[in-house]
Amino acid sequence: MSVLTRLLATLGKATGILTLLVALAAVLLTYFEDADPVKYTSMAAEDMKTLEENFRQQNKSCFILGASGETGKLLLQELVERNIFSKITLIGRRLLTFEDKAYANLVQEVVDFEKLDDYAAVFQGHDVGYCCLGTTRAKAGADGFVRVDHDYVLKSAELAKAGGCSQFHLETSRGANKNSSFLYLKVKGQVEADVEALDFDRYSVYRPGALLVDRQERRPAEWIALKFFKALASVGSTSMSVPIQAVAKAMVSNTLLQPEKKSEILENKDIAALGKSAKK
Numbered sequence: 001m002s003v004l005t006r007l008l009a010t011l012g013k014a015t016g017i018l019t020l021l022v023a024l025a026a027v028l029l030t031y032f033e034d035a036d037p038v039k040y041t042s043m044a045a046e047d048m049k050t051l052e053e054n055f056r057q058q059n060k061s062c063f064i065l066g067a068s069g070e071t072g073k074l075l076l077q078e079l080v081e082r083n084i085f086s087k088i089t090l091i092g093r094r095l096l097t098f099e100d101k102a103y104a105n106l107v108q109e110v111v112d113f114e115k116l117d118d119y120a121a122v123f124q125g126h127d128v129g130y131c132c133l134g135t136t137r138a139k140a141g142a143d144g145f146v147r148v149d150h151d152y153v154l155k156s157a158e159l160a161k162a163g164g165c166s167q168f169h170l171e172t173s174r175g176a177n178k179n180s181s182f183l184y185l186k187v188k189g190q191v192e193a194d195v196e197a198l199d200f201d202r203y204s205v206y207r208p209g210a211l212l213v214d215r216q217e218r219r220p221a222e223w224i225a226l227k228f229f230k231a232l233a234s235v236g237s238t239s240m241s242v243p244i245q246a247v248a249k250a251m252v253s254n255t256l257l258q259p260e261k262k263s264e265i266l267e268n269k270d271i272a273a274l275g276k277s278a279k280k
């Protein structure tokens with residue numbers, strides 16, 4: 001047997017073993033999957049079109065925090081394509097450039113998140129707020145992470161509420177829990193609770209699992225984890241990860257729905273289901 005044939009055989013075996021390991025992990029992980037039934041279902045294209053038309057006629061405006069990020073940019077794309085708002089404002093720390101003419105009417109506000117009180121006017125007069133803001137502990141350190149993922153988010157929500165915003169849609173994370181001993185999940189849970197206390201007329205929290213995304217920025221640990229989650233998703237796991245497009249679609253589609261309660265939490269499975277809503 002030539003060296004090449006032997007190498008291919010070894011690779012073949014390694015791939016087989018890896019597939020087997022992933023399948024085994026998938027079986028084990030089903031024990032940790034959300035037991036709750038899926039509360040949201042995908043919608044037919046025609047129903048969605050009617051909802052979009054009704055919403056459009058209300059001439060509402062919205063703002064997005066984090067529109068330069070992976071979820072935020074897809075959320076923006078979805079909002080621009082579906083054209084349900086008469087005005088979209090991006091609030092961020094830097095000006096973004098767009099080639100596409102469809103983005104020409106966007107309003108951009110550049111703020112210093114450390115001095116948000118100085119920018120209260122920027123948050124006035126929006127009906128709906130979307131927040132996809134976030135950093136990582138690796139990038140910003142523990143304090144910096146809390147500052148962005150909790151303090152900036154909460155302060156923005158406070159200013160938006162004071163400025164007349166009635167709906168707030170916040171992306172947090174699967175497992176968010178203010179009592180968690182893990183900083184990430186604790187901060188996500190804390191910010192969820194603190195924004196809820198502001199008492200928006202409508203408050204929707206989105207808790208995706210691992211975001212399946214080809215991220216532009218290099219994050220080696222996330223890259224390795226994503227390989228694993230993609231493999232898991234391919235063998236049927238639905239509560240651990242979600243394609244990032246589904247998060248953006250779910251956030252927009254959910255805006256069109258009338259929730260039963262003022263506050264709602266969409267878990268990963270709900271996001272995946274609602275994010276499948278058809279579009280013609």
Ligand SMILES: NC(=O)c1ccc[n+]([C@@H]2O[C@H](COP(=O)([O-])OP(=O)(O)OC[C@H]3O[C@@H](n4cnc5c(N)ncnc54)[C@H](OP(=O)(O)O)[C@@H]3O)[C@@H](O)[C@H]2O)c1
Pocket residue numbers: 065066067068069070071072092093094113132133134135148149171172173174207208209210211212
């Ligand atoms: N990655 C995952 O698998 C995962 C899973 C579940 C939940 N989440 C959560 O989902 C949310 C969105 O995640 P993502 O991966 O789409 O986000 P992302 O691509 O990392 O984008 C984050 C956004 O936050 C802004 N931002 C970060 N640090 C900032 C700072 N110091 N000041 C002002 N703005 C700042 C970024 O602006 P610049 O472009 O200017 O940096 C960007 O717009 C986050 O809250 C994240 O924790 C992520």
